[in-house]
Amino acid sequence: MSSITLIGSGGAGLAFLHHFASSAIRHWPLTVIDPNPQSAHSKTWCYWSEPGELSQLTPDFSWTDFMVSGTTDATTCELNRYRYHCVGGASFHRIVMNQLKSLPNVRFIHEKAESISWNPQNTTVEVTLSNTEVVSSVYCFTSAPHESPEKLQQDRASSPFLQQFAGGIVAFDKPVFDADTLTLMDFKVDQHPGSVHFAYVLPHDANKALIEITAFTPELYSEAHFHKAFIRYVERIASTKNCGYRLLEPEQGVIPMHIGHHARKLNPHTFTLGTQSGMVKPSTGYAFFAMHQQARFYINELMAGGGTLRAYPAVHGRFRFYDALLLDILRVDPHQTISIFQTLFRNVNTDRVMEFLRESSSLPYEMLMFSKLPKKPFLKALWRHVFS
Structure with missing residues (x-):
């Protein structure tokens, strides 16, 4: 039997493993359940931190300044205390897997967790897998959706707004970017009734950047809508230097901008992580730093002992x-x-x-x-x- 079962190894699961691997309880038996651990490789997480925060995590890119562009002017903002960072899903996964190399007590099961139940007689959590195997542990942490697909669809439908984005990494034939300055919001894109659109640009170097068109919208736009806006924005950049470009890696996603109840505790020893516990800030969609704060909290709770863990405080x-x-x-x-x-x-x-x-x-x-x-x-x- 494991001490800990971790369901899901996306952003929240990797954050938990990252802090577990450098803690005093890193020798505890831990089972990770995820049918597709590579699914998060295409994601990109951004956050800002002070020196010393998340110091064991090496970001792919960092910036000292960012720009916010309105329809008529632009403001360049200088970061002093903080640095704005970006880490790709594949990079974050690689960092954590390297941490776990020396921990034979961590095992991975590539199956889907079908159900989670509490056994009061043995005071254990029992996770039933898609292959009917049952994994037992003292504690369980899950970032997997615990609601039915129908309920999740209802929650999305009830969200007053969605943050929808699409774009990808683009390489230009000539230098077009200031590699030290990201564009947090560029509102000089086509606007549409009932929504707000802006471009988000993270330069990797002078020639290459992740470019996304983001919409705060009450309903989903089509892929064609975003593709048109994305190409128009990219071609506007290319025209400044009269150069060509190539789309290297597409990226898209939807984040509900929803303020609602999130179950933080499913049974006496099972706790939710990440999006499932409300770690995504409703008005911005940022979650990475909050997920690490939550992971650190639970690792500290486990190290403190005592049998009963507190749930991570809800943000109200x-x-x-x-x-x-x-x-x-x-x-x-x-x-x-x-x-x-x-x-x-x-x-x-x-x-x-x-x-x-x-x-x-x-x-x-x-x-x-x-x-x-x-x-x-x-x-x-x-x-x-x-x-x-």
Whole structure:
């Protein structure tokens, strides 16, 4: 019997293994269940950190500055305390697998977990696999969806907005990028009623970048819609140097921008991780740093002993309230968010903004920050939030 069963080895599962492998409990028997551990290789995770944070994780690319471009002007933001990082799914998987090489107590089972049950008599968690094998352990952590496909579809349908993106890594024949500066948001793309579109550009070097067209939208757009917007944006870049380009690796995805209840504990010894436990920030889609905070919390809980683990604290309070206000503005007048983001990065200290976005800022500074933003959209959203 294992001490720990880990279901899923995507971003949240790899974060758990990353912190487990360098902890005092790394000798504990651990079973990883995932039918397709390579499925996360095509993903890209971005985060920002201070020196010393996630120091064992080597990102693929890092930037010191970023740009936010409106319809008429652009703001270049310099990061001082933080660095903005990008790590590909294949790289993150390779880093963690190298950590686990010296740990024979970690085993992998390439089967699907069909069910999770609690055995009160033995005080164990029992996971039934697609091949009918039953894996028993003292504790279980899962990042796999625990709802039915129908319920997941209902949750997506009930999300007021979706963050949908598509694009890929593009290589240009000539240098077209400043390799030290990423484009966080470029709103100089075609806008459509009821949604907000922007380009997101992560330069790998002067010639190559990950370019994505992102939409905050109440309903899914077609692949053709994104392909047209993506090609138009890429050709605009190519035209500045009169050069050709090649699409190397396509990427696409959908993130629900949803504030709702997430089950953090499925039974006395089974806990959810990552997206399933609400680690994705509803208003931005960022999750990587939060997943590592959650993983570190659970490893510390296991090291502390005592038998009963606390569930990772749910993120409620004022930060979810802020998310709710922004999502309400998106719902009622999405194009207002363009001026909000422009003003935010133009008028507020960049490091303070990044601190706020990862939910570690102080209330007094948040009030100061909001005082520098357009007030009417937030006051209207607050009125609707209170009285509707």
